[in-house]
Amino acid sequence: MRKRLIYFVGGIFLPLPLLAYVGPGAGFAFLGSFLFVFLAFFVALFNLVTLPIRVVIRAIRRSRALKRARVKRVIILGFDGMDYKLASELMKQGRLPNFKKLAEEGSFLPLKSTEPPLSPVAWSTFSTGVNPGKHNIFDFLARDPKTYLPKLSASEILPPKKYLKIGKWQIPISKPKIELLRKSRAMWKVLGDSGVYAQVLRVPFTFPPEKFYGLQLAGLGTPDLRGTQGTFTYFSEEEKPGDFELSEGIFLKLEKVNGYYKGRIPGPPHPFKKGEVLNKEFKVFPLGEDAVKIKTEDGEMEVRKGVLSPWFRMDFRAGVAKVSGIAQWYLHSTSPLRIYLSPINLNPEKPAMPLSHPSIFAVYLAKKNGPFATLGMAEDTWALNEGVLDEEGYIQQVYNANRERERIFFDALPKSREGLLISVFEYPDRIQHMFWRYIDPQSPAPRDSRKKEVVEAIYRVYQDADRIVGETTKRLRKGDLLMIVSDHGFGPFRRGVNINGWLMKEGYLHLKEGRDGSGKWFADVDWSRTVAYGFGLSGVYINMKGREKEGIVAPKEAEALKREIREKLLKLYDEEKGERPVAAAFLREEIYKGPYVKNAPDIIVGYRLGYRVSWESAVGKVVEPVVVDNTRRWSGDHGFTSEQIPGIFFCNKKVASERASLMDIAPTVYDLLGVKTPAFVEGKNLGVKL
Amino acid sequence: MAKKVKISDEAYEKARELVEKKGYSSVEELVEHLINREYSEEGEGGGEEERLKGLGYIS
Known part of the structure; x- marks a missing residue:
């Protein structure tokens, strides 16, 4: 009953962006605590009063769409970076039985990506059904022609424009700006305009989330608490970070005190003092050779050597304001003491930036399923590149994040009764980026492990995706249509x-x-x-x-x-x-x-x-x-031409078309759910045969 | 919260023609694009190197 109530409340209330911390140099939640509650009350009241009218309008639109709909529900699983050729080969070897069954009973086609076949470009085309010239995303980076400096292509975060300055202090008195730079119209917005409900889970480059008739959890592109794409911290009792030369991340020395070590965790920029950072004190108590206890004012946790810790909550305080984050520890060694701390993710239970639509949805997910990675690229590829996270630790991080996403998806699957449900799993991409050297004898990169879980990491991630497909097909209901897509393939x-x-x-x-x-x-x-x-x-x-x-x-x-x-x-x-x-x-x-x-x-x-x-x-x-x-x-x-690395398209039904492109997914969904394809959409309906 | 702007019928018709011809998804998108374009010409420009930190594809 409680879960339903949260869904109900989430569904009817307009999303209200938090007036929160928004990245380097910006102010944050000072206005949040009071004004947010105040505004939320009036918005909620307005929504309650107008609810009956909106329900009637939505019901009329919905009934029109439902009359034309060919299926009750469309489920799309996205596996970022899943490669057509590799998937075909592994199916031949009998290692992907669930994918194979889909291919035999339904459809399996190479899926043409965009030029260039990069995730922000490709997923934006998937989301809208248009070429990049219409959605405005051409790379991970965009340049500012006035400075030749880089910006993220898909979102922009600007600090508040107005501050009240008192000495060294600056109190934000206007709202920060967080804007999605992807243009055109996403398929879930088009569906929502016709009264068709959608749940959109971690589709890349959906930060900040958009308002539409449905639920959304932001994916790749969501920053960490420091406002970056993921900055790890590496602590050691040594003067230097061991054998490493860190080009990314932050190295900090731990100070030895009587029987323990103390240090500070650098958090987000200080909201009221320009150029300063909020810090959090912590202590490390050795527990023999293989474990330590880590203690802060927010709690304590035992961390074992070689085991990525559960999420550790850390709240950074600036007077009355508080910014909440979660991070994971990884103990490298106790002698010398070396500890890795993952990028600090926004705490989904108290998000300092909008993580979902409506904003309460992320809170619901955290309450229901426990804390989860909110950082867009939660898998710390740089920490592995730099050697401060070893291969086993990285694999744990990848799978931990994916298990959380799985829980969220399988929680949503029985609850979404009709319309569209999309969930994107990014782990094939993260594993292939870092472990391709093990399947490529010509790679000049180090192959320093002989452990099976490392050497076979790529095959295993495809097999794990196959398991998710199997679990999903078991739960399909009559009238469900399942599609599986990837944004691009992979190569050396x-x-x-x-x-x-x-x-x-x-x-x-x-x-x-x-x-x-x-x-x-x-x-x-x-x-x-x-x-x-x-x-x-x-x-x-x-x-x-x-x-x-x-x-x-x-x-x-x-x-x-x-x-x-x-x-x-x-x-x-x-x-x-x-x-x-x-x-x-x-x-x-x-x-x-x-x-x-x-x-x-x-x-x-x-x-x-x-x-x-x-x-x-x-x-x-x-x-x-x-x-x-x-x-x-x-x-x-996958920075090649799209022709060389097609992605995958699977469907549990046959399709008429012999070719498929990412652009074709949106119009195919419109056809299945009885919604007229808008004129600006360029893809072609793949013609699902029911 | 979205704001409403009144424009003449003639301008609206022109906007609709442009939407179709140029490939915008709506009149709203066209209007926002034109405003943003003008606005960015006025600004000083900048970069966001700090925000890119940790993006695996670059170093």
């Missing part, structure tokens, strides 16, 4: 292409006098002589006059220049390996159409399997040589 990342180094070598990019390379984000680039620069994971931009701040290329000269660069890119040759790293290079107008094409890179580079943009070029550095080995544990990737 053996060699990195320093695209900016190549542009420099070819005379398109120039450095300031006396420099032989550039630091991050083009710090040493001489824009007065530069005509093109590489940005993000697949883009090349022309340094265009009137568009870029220091642009020098006249728009009428740009077309010829783009074609010239493309031709040369296609001829780029890796002499050491005897291969051409670039499989295709597209001019943006060739592959995108829509109102946001002008925001896309001028050239989209599609790398050949085995190659990707280098780590250095991805952050705007200019270095040589042009092609280098990728020796990081992040050894699998």
Whole structure:
């Protein structure tokens, strides 16, 4: 009864974004505690009064859609990064019996991704049924042409504009801005407009959540409590972080006191003091050789060596305001004492930023299923790259997060009676990125484990996904339609292409006098002589006059220049390996159409399997040589052309179409649920045969 | 909370034509895009390097 009441309350009340902490430099919950409650009361009252009218309108729309609907419910499982070729091979070997059964009784097709086949681009196309030119997401990163600096492409967080300043203190008196930058209209919004209910669980790049008729939990793109995409902390009693040279994360020394160690956990930026950070004191008590007890004012927990801890709540206080987070500990060793702390996730029970629609939905999920990872990329790939989290610890982290998502999905499955239910599981992507080296004999990355769980991590994650499919099909009801999709496939990342180094070598990019390379984000680039620069994971931009701040290329000269660069890119040759790293290079107008094409890179580079943009070029550095080995544990990737790495499409029914693209999912759902496909949608109905 | 703006019938018709021609999903999206475009031209610009920290795809 209580659960139903929460659902009921969640369904009828408008979502109210929390006036909360919103990232570096921003103010947070001072207004939250009082004003939020005050406003919530009036919004709730308004909603209660207008409830009967809204219920009638919704019922009329719903009855129209239901009359046309071909199925009662559509369930979509998303497995981020699941590769068509690998899935086919494992099905042949009999390792994926549930997928195989679906393929035999229903449909199995390669699913065409977007160009580039990157998660933000691809999932946005899945969500809307349109090409990137209409949804405005072209990469993980977008550049600001006024500064050549990067921004996240899918969401923007801006601090409050107005503060009351009293000495060193600044009290926010206006709201922060948290905006989803994906444009067009998501399928759940279209369905909701026709009275069809939807539950959308962790679809990537749905942060901040949108208002619509249904429930949503944000996925990839959701920040941590520090406002970043995930910053871990590594503690040690040593002066330096052991053998590691941390390029990401924070290293802090623990201070030895009588019989214990003490340290501080750096939390979010101070809401009222610019440039300061909220900290939390903690103590570590050794418990023999294999365990420690960690204690803060919020509680204590025993942490065993090699075992990722359960979620540990940590509240950061600034006067009357409190920002609540959760994180996990991992004890490396007791002598010397080395402890990893995961990025601090927003506590779903007390979210400092909007995690769900309605906002109470995340609270409900936490109360019902326990705390869960809310950070978009909860799997700490950097900690494994840097070696501060070992392979077993990383695998635990991946599976822990996935079990939480599973619990949420299987809780929702029996409760959603009709309409659409989507749940995305991202663990195939996270495992393949980090463990491809174990299935790729040519990988130059370290293969330092012989443990089966590590060596076979990729096969195991496909098999685990197969188990989820089996559990789901067992629970299907009459009138249910099941689709399974991935946003792209996967391949080896053996060699990195320093695209900016190549542009420099070819005379398109120039450095300031006396420099032989550039630091991050083009710090040493001489824009007065530069005509093109590489940005993000697949883009090349022309340094265009009137568009870029220091642009020098006249728009009428740009077309010829783009074609010239493309031709040369296609001829780029890796002499050491005897291969051409670039499989295709597209001019943006060739592959995108829509109102946001002008925001896309001028050239989209599609790398050949085995190659990707280098780590250095991805952050705007200019270095040589042009092609280098990728020796990081992040050894699998999908920064290739979409043609080389199709995703998967499964359905428990046959489909008429012999080809499928991510764009086709939304119109297929509209057809199944009796909703007219809007004119702006470009995908084609796959024609499910019932 | 969404706000309402009144425009002439003629401007609305033009907006609808543009929506169809350019591929917007609604008149609201068109209006917001045009406003944001104008607004960003006025601003000083910036970056969000700090927010990117921890994004596995870059370092």
